[in-house]
Amino acid sequence: MIEFEHVTKVYDDGTEAINDVSFEVDQGTTTVLVGPSGCGKTTTMKLVNRLEDPTEGTVYYDGEDVTTLDPIELRRNIGYVIQEIGLFDHMTVAENIGTVPELLGWEQDRIDDRVTELMSLMDLPPDQYRNQYPRELSGGQRQRVGVARALASDPEVLLMDEPFGALDPITRENLQDEFLDIQDKIDKTILFVTHDIDEALKMGDMIALFDVGKLVQYATPREILETPKNQFVKDFIGENRALKKLQVTPVEEVMLTDVPDEDRDELAAIARGERDGIEPVKRLDSTQVALSQLIENDIAALPVVDDGGDVIAVVTEKAIRGRQRTYEAGGA
Amino acid sequence: MEAAVSTIQWSIAPLFIQDYIEFLTSYQSDLVVRTIQHIQIIVQSIAVAVPLGVILGTLITYNDRAATVVLWLAGIMMTIPSIALFGLLIPYFGIGQPPVIVALILYSQLPVIRNTYVGITQVDKSAIEAGEGLGMTRIELLRRVQLPMALPVIMAGVRNAVVILIGIAAIGAFIGAGGLGFFIFDGISDRHVPKIVVATVFLSILALAFDYGFANIEDGFRRRNGEEIEPALLTRFVNWVRPS
Numbered sequence: 001m002i003e004f005e006h007v008t009k010v011y012d013d014g015t016e017a018i019n020d021v022s023f024e025v026d027q028g029t030t031t032v033l034v035g036p037s038g039c040g041k042t043t044t045m046k047l048v049n050r051l052e053d054p055t056e057g058t059v060y061y062d063g064e065d066v067t068t069l070d071p072i073e074l075r076r077n078i079g080y081v082i083q084e085i086g087l088f089d090h091m092t093v094a095e096n097i098g099t100v101p102e103l104l105g106w107e108q109d110r111i112d113d114r115v116t117e118l119m120s121l122m123d124l125p126p127d128q129y130r131n132q133y134p135r136e137l138s139g140g141q142r143q144r145v146g147v148a149r150a151l152a153s154d155p156e157v158l159l160m161d162e163p164f165g166a167l168d169p170i171t172r173e174n175l176q177d178e179f180l181d182i183q184d185k186i187d188k189t190i191l192f193v194t195h196d197i198d199e200a201l202k203m204g205d206m207i208a209l210f211d212v213g214k215l216v217q218y219a220t221p222r223e224i225l226e227t228p229k230n231q232f233v234k235d236f237i238g239e240n241r242a243l244k245k246l247q248v249t250p251v252e253e254v255m256l257t258d259v260p261d262e263d264r265d266e267l268a269a270i271a272r273g274e275r276d277g278i279e280p281v282k283r284l285d286s287t288q289v290a291l292s293q294l295i296e297n298d299i300a301a302l303p304v305v306d307d308g309g310d311v312i313a314v315v316t317e318k319a320i321r322g323r324q325r326t327y328e329a330g331g332a
Numbered sequence: 333m334e335a336a337v338s339t340i341q342w343s344i345a346p347l348f349i350q351d352y353i354e355f356l357t358s359y360q361s362d363l364v365v366r367t368i369q370h371i372q373i374i375v376q377s378i379a380v381a382v383p384l385g386v387i388l389g390t391l392i393t394y395n396d397r398a399a400t401v402v403l404w405l406a407g408i409m410m411t412i413p414s415i416a417l418f419g420l421l422i423p424y425f426g427i428g429q430p431p432v433i434v435a436l437i438l439y440s441q442l443p444v445i446r447n448t449y450v451g452i453t454q455v456d457k458s459a460i461e462a463g464e465g466l467g468m469t470r471i472e473l474l475r476r477v478q479l480p481m482a483l484p485v486i487m488a489g490v491r492n493a494v495v496i497l498i499g500i501a502a503i504g505a506f507i508g509a510g511g512l513g514f515f516i517f518d519g520i521s522d523r524h525v526p527k528i529v530v531a532t533v534f535l536s537i538l539a540l541a542f543d544y545g546f547a548n549i550e551d552g553f554r555r556r557n558g559e560e561i562e563p564a565l566l567t568r569f570v571n572w573v574r575p576s
Contacts, residue, residue, distance in 0.1 A: 049465060075467030086462025089558040090480045099476075100466050135558030149466070159465075 001027040001157065001189045002048055007057035009043055017043035019213045020057070025206070027156075030183060030190040034200040035210030035236075041193045044210070045159050048191060049078045061157070076100055079150030079158035079188070083165045085142050087134040093119075093145050094130045100153040118148040121182060140171040147179070151186065161193045176202060197237055201225070201248055209233055221248045243288065246320070251290050252283035254320050255304045255313035263314065267303035271311050280305045281315065290315045355526040363515075367534060370511035373429060373501050374494065374542075377436035382490055385441050389448025389486075390474065399449060406442040414439075414503045422507065432504030439500055440493035447489025451482030484553040491546035498539045502531075512538070 002025040009017040018040035025031045033041035046052040047059045050071040059066045066074060087096050095102075097118055098111045106114075119126040122144040134142055143163060150158055164172045176199065183190065194200055200207050201221045209217045209224065217229040225245045228234045237244065259267065271280045280303045281290045293302050294317050304313040356363075392399035414435060421431035455478050463477045479486075505513030512531045519527030 051461075051465060072467050072469055075465060077467075080462065080465030082458060082461060082465070084458030084461075086456070086458035086460075086465075088459055088463075088477055088481070089456070090483075090556055103467060103472060133556075133558045146462075149462075 001025055001062060002191065003060040004044070004047075005058045005060065007044075007047065007054045007059060009040070009047065009052060010055045016213055018210075018215075021215045022057075023208055023215060023218045025189060025191060027189050028187050029205040030192055030203055031206045031208060032192045032194060032200040032204035033208045033210060034194055034197060034204075035216075036212075037195055038212065039210040040213045041195075041208075041210050042161055044208075045161055045191050045193050048157070048159060049075045049080060076104060076153060077155050077157070079153075079155045081143075081146050081150045081158070081160040081163045083162040085146040085166075087142055087145060087149075089134050092131050092133060093124070093137070094126075096134065096145055097148045097152055099149055104153060114152060115148075118151055121151075121185070122148045123178065124148070138171075139167050140175060143167065143175060147182075151188075156189060158188045158190045160190060162195070163192070164199070165194065165196075179203070198244070198247075201244055209236065211236075246288040246291060247286050249287045250284045251281050251287055251304055251315055252313075254287055254290075254322070255283065255315045256319055257313045259311065259314050263301055264311070267301065267311050267314060271303045271305050271309055278302070280309075280311075282306070283312070287315070287320050291317065291320050294320075352526045352530065355524075355530060359515075359527075363530070363534065366510065366512050366514055366531075367538065370498070370501060370513075370535075370538065373433060373436070373504065373509060373511055374497050376429075377433050377440065377497055377501075378490070378494060380433075381437040381440040381493065382444060384437065385444025385489070385493075386448045386486060388441070389445040390452060390479070392445070392449055393452045403442075403446060403449070406445050409438050410442050414500050415506065418504065418507045427508045429504070429509045431507060432501065432509040435504075436497045436501060440497055443489040443492040443496070444486070445489075447492070448482065448486050451485030451489075452478050454485070455481045481557060484550050484557060484559070487546065487550040487553055491543060491550060494542045494546060495539050498535060498542065502535055 004021050004023050007021045008019050011017060021040075021044060023031075033044055035041050043052055047054055048061065048066065050066055050069075053067055061069065061074065061078075088099070091099075094112075094115045097115045101111045101114055115130070116126045119129065124141060124144055129137070129141070134145065137145065143166075147160075147163065150160075164175050167175065180203065192200075192203055194203075201224075204221055207217075207219060207221055207224050208215055211232050217224060217233050219227075222245075224233065225237065225241060225248060228237060234241075269275055270278050275297075278297045278299065279293060281293065283304055283306075290302055294300075294315075301314045301316045303311040304315055306312050388402060392402050417435045417438070418431055421434055425431040425434055452474075459477055459481065460473065463473045468476065501509070501511055502513030502516060505511055505517050512534050515527045515531035519525065519531065
């Protein structure tokens with residue numbers, strides 16, 4: 001969907017933002033550009049919707065060199081979300097979200113329907129918020145409006161520059177979780193910029209790790225954790241690499257499908273929600289969540305349930321530890 | 333001896349209340365006509381001055397050097413005495429209202445251009461980045477984002493200009509433009525103090541009324557832009573005198 005081919009960007013004042021960057025983003029995936037500030041990740045993103053043009057090399061959008069495309073038309077087909085949100089304070093929430101459809105000349109009825117749909121998707125009750133002004137909203141709500149505005153014309157690609165960076169940690173985490181759900185529904189190709197490795201591991205299908213103008217490693221979150229390419233990557237991931245691995249490992253990889261008969265009743269009870277405070281996990285939940293449940297509730301085994309709530313497997317602390325040991329052996 | 337008596341009358345005349353009552357009753361309709369004339373001059377000047385100033389103020393946001401030059405020229409304009417400017421314009425526009433209106437348009441350019449320029453350049457950078465990123469053309473960005481967001485500041489400039497113009501327009505009566513200034517020049521030549529005082533009071537009321545009206549419009553725009561504001565001083569004062 002998006003491809004960078006030996007792209008170098010030097011600004012007019014001589015600063016080199018990125019040097020010989022190549023990578024490819026597949027359709028429907030989320031790629032996170034991560035690195036310390038000033039590493040060129042935002043510049044890389046801006047090359048896609050032509051807010052910047054490359055000095056050398058080529059950026060392809062859907063197979064076409066972006067510099068041959070009309071920037072205005074290109075930008076209307078690419079959603080754009082920035083950290084400062086940049087809502088238009090003189091417009092209502094509905095008008096903000098309807099900006100791009102309005103520019104594209106949609107009929108008012110169609111715009112209204114689309115705005116209602118997006119507000120529901122972003123968990124902003126339309127009746128309540130439609131006619132409010134941005135300054136009347138909280139930071140989290142404002143960023144929801146920002147994301148809804150970016151999705152308004154149903155673009156195939158979404159560019160997000162530290163979208164949750166200015167929010168408090170709790171709002172931030174909620175929005176991340178919600179956005180992961182939304183991403184499942186909307187299935188966009190997303191380029192996501194952050195300086196936070198945890199956010200990158202959580203949000204990304206692929207991670208592009210930058211260090212001062214260079215793309216150091218382009219890999220899945222697990223590959224980054226299991227086989228960091230060099231010391232810079234290791235340092236950037238930080239101390240608790242083992243815990244982070246738990247975060248990116250789904251329960252299905254460590255769960256035991258042979259459920260011992262003597263545990264069945266107890267597990268079923270947990271699955272039915274009869275044990276206060278203990279939540280069963282699903283196969284795609286992270287092992288971090290499972291381990292936290294095990295330790296917090298001081299239990300030996302936690303049921304893994306399917307969407308219908310039936311127990312399909314069990315996860316134990318020992319199983320998680322076993323998995324971790326094989327990682328350590330195979331990894332560093 | 334006679335001269336001395338007339339000097340005394342001239343200096344204490346403002347104290348004779350009956351002179352005012354006499355003037356107000358005999359010149360009632362004249363006062364109304366002159367006030368309307370005055371307002372007409374202002375409205376005509378502003379109708380041309382605001383679009384012109386906003387266009388110039390917008391254009392110079394694209395070029396820093398042009399901005400410096402235009403703002404400097406508009407500033408120089410303000411320093412030319414109005415009588416001199418009228419005199420310079422008479423060869424081209426004759427006497428009466430036309431040269432006065434042209435002069436008023438020139439005088440109002442500094443506040444309008446400056447406020448348009450400042451208003452547009454102070455628009456939140458992130459809103460502009462978002463607008464560009466969403467695919468707005470330069471004109472769309474200006475029309476949908478920059479100008480609407482700059483409107484309260486532009487309005488403050490217009491308000492400033494109108495108040496200045498009301499005073500300068502009075503001097504226009506000197507070259508036959510009419511308006512409330514007529515009574516002032518008449519009063520000076522007749523040595524008729526009530527004429528001068530009443531005309532001046534009318535001018536002040538006119539200026540305050542326009543200022544109040546524009547302040548409300550400005551506040552309206554600010555509120556629409558989501559700013560939480562204290563009402564303007566005059567608005568507060570009027571609300572205090574006459575709570576609504």
